[in-house]
Amino acid sequence: LxxxxxxxxxxxxxxxxxxxxxxxxxxxxxxxxxxxxxIIPVPGAPTYDNLTKWESIFKGITAKKNAKKDDEEGRKFLPHQGLIQGQRRGKPIECYKNILGKMQNTFGPLRVLYNCMQTKTKVKGCPNNR
Incomplete structure (x- = not known):
């Protein structure tokens, strides 16, 4: 009733x-x-007792997927074939994106030209072949 x-x-x-x-x-x-x-969108979806049960199962599934990814990535080495840490010889290489980056860290005429550019001083440049 x-x-x-x-x-x-x-x-x-x-x-x-x-x-x-x-x-x-x-x-x-x-x-x-x-x-x-x-209306349930997926009729064959499993039913869980509570959220805790769902979380434990879901975390187990994602942990397995992550473990597979970690196993697939990278080369597999034997214990005696470990990675060797290399050392660079000589001066460290300075990486400049363009000439303006190099001008900031140099001395001489290039630095003078950079200082003129910062103070907005007009400069007339001549090529070496004249």
């Missing part, structure tokens, strides 16, 4: 199916849990 409150609740649910639609902005999770008219 249905009471009047459950009949009114079912009438309210039938008028607002938007609150039961998972893709709608007005989705109401509490109403969807207790409604008989809720």
């Amino acid at each position: 249905r009471t009047q409150s459950t009949i009114m609740a079912d009438d309210a649910e039938s008028s607002s199916d938007e609150s039961l639609d998972l893709t709608n902005q007005d989705f109401d999770a509490l109403r969807a849990l207790y409604s008989r008219k809720t």
Whole structure:
């Protein structure tokens, strides 16, 4: 026997199916849990007792996927074939993106030209072949 409150609740649910639609902005999770008219998008989805059980299973699945990725990446070495740390010989190589970066860290005429550029002093340049 249905009471009047459950009949009114079912009438309210039938008028607002938007609150039961998972893709709608007005989705109401509490109403969807207790409604008989809720449509599950994946009918064969497994049912879990609670969120803790779902989290433990989900973490186990993601841990297995991450472990497979780690195994696949990189070369597999035997214990006696470890990576060797190399050392650079000579001066360290300075990396400049362009000539302006090199001008900041040098001395001589290139540095003077950079200082003139910073102070906005006009300079006339002559090529060496004149």
